[in-house]
Amino acid sequence: MFAELFSTFYQFADVFAFLILSAAGLAIVFGMMGVINMAHGEFIMCGAYVTVGLVHAGVPLPLAQACATIAAGLIGVVVEVLIVRKLYKRPLDTLLATWGLSLIVTQGLLILLGSSIPGIGTPEGSFTVGPYTFSTYRLVLFACAIGVLAAIYVIFMRTRFGVMARATMQNAAMAQALGVKVGGVYAASFGLGAALAGLCGALYAPTMTLIPTMGATFVVESFVTVVVGGANVLLGTAPAGVLLATVRMLLNANYGQIIGQIGMLVAVILIIRVLPEGISGLLVRRGR
């Protein structure tokens, strides 16, 4: 009995981690700045490539993952300053510009590094519960997803930067009139979003084939999680992750992966029909 329960939890944790890790960065950039970052998948890919590159160069995996996260974050700041900043309050133009960036990066990488680079293999280690065997690394991913949510909470609710960022999100002009360097807040938020995307790529790099378009694997999940969650990262993304992971896990277990994927997307459509502003839209309205 315990083995079955654990197995169910494990499958839920696996999907939940994937949804949260792939969506967190996108949610911050969308929620904070209203920017729909079409290059989100490429920041994920960047995290994965840097991780694998460093591991091939002899750097231990966790350190390589940390470096990849930071690298993606720094690139994010550069992209914000060079591209996104010029297009504030023009959501469609930002969408187009980041999509263009995404195409340039994937095609550029294809030319530079070829269609794929050798992977590094999933860290070994497994444990058994009852008759089942589980991969330890999948649980590490789940722990990381929880850690990311906790970190987002602490950064936005418990730090001075968080107060500035939320003030900027609610009323950028007023925040600026109180001395907040709004541009800096935006650059930092975009950088944070990119870093979280990089972290996602870094964490999943050992489990995947590395191709320039690998970001696309994550993009559908990240977008639906953000759409279901709504504009508020703290109130929306986590509950959306729980909801979608539950739907998908139940369908996966009973009907297989394909039905799981389809069922999750159907659930997304239904949720958006009922809650156009996502889960956080509902919670914020209640809170008023």
Added chain:
Amino acid sequence: MTREAVLEVCGLWANYGATPILQGVDMAVGKGEIVGIIGRNGVGKTTTMRCLIGLLRTARGEIRFLGEDITRVAADGRARLGIGYIPQGRDVFPRMTVAENLTVGTLIGGPKGRKLSDLVYTYFPRLAERRDQMAGTMSGGEQQQLAIGRALIGNPALMLLDEPSEGVQPSIVQMICDALKSIRDELGTTIVFVEQNLDTILAIAERCYVMDKGRITASLGSGEVDAHRVREHLLI
């Protein structure tokens, strides 16, 4: 002017799109003064305030703060130089607590600003009671106190208030006027405010500018701000 000038505005022009709203505003405010700007709807009072804090671009003219030309300084820079802004409609951050709203204000004064929170709670004890309440759920009068507190906590040399009495019940308006006077008396803060409510003007303004069609059309010196004269100018 005998007193040290805090704010000097010279030939200020500003546009919304292609429409010129301000057409050469001139004014000068000395340290520790409480100066009112009156005028009917749509004569450019709020536009003047937005230009002074830097949320609206100045098309022509010059703004000097404590002797320094700040015409090209962005709003956040002006705030850090010591200008506190309390906008029309108050613009508190609705989904943040009272305490968090005040924290945003401390960015201006840095470490010194943080020490002023006790002072803010002394002037506005209501805010201390509501410290953990979401600002968006408070009444107009409470939000006004919060908006003033949020500017005050940064210890500004100059506070700009845009219609502080709007949507606030009369007893609270009186209380806010008393608080503004105390702030000036005790901290030496210079106060410039825009108002349509005659009673508020008469209660605290020592001098008064009358605005019409994007210009200052009259200036009432100390001793001249009385109901009769103000009414006369508003009826022109």
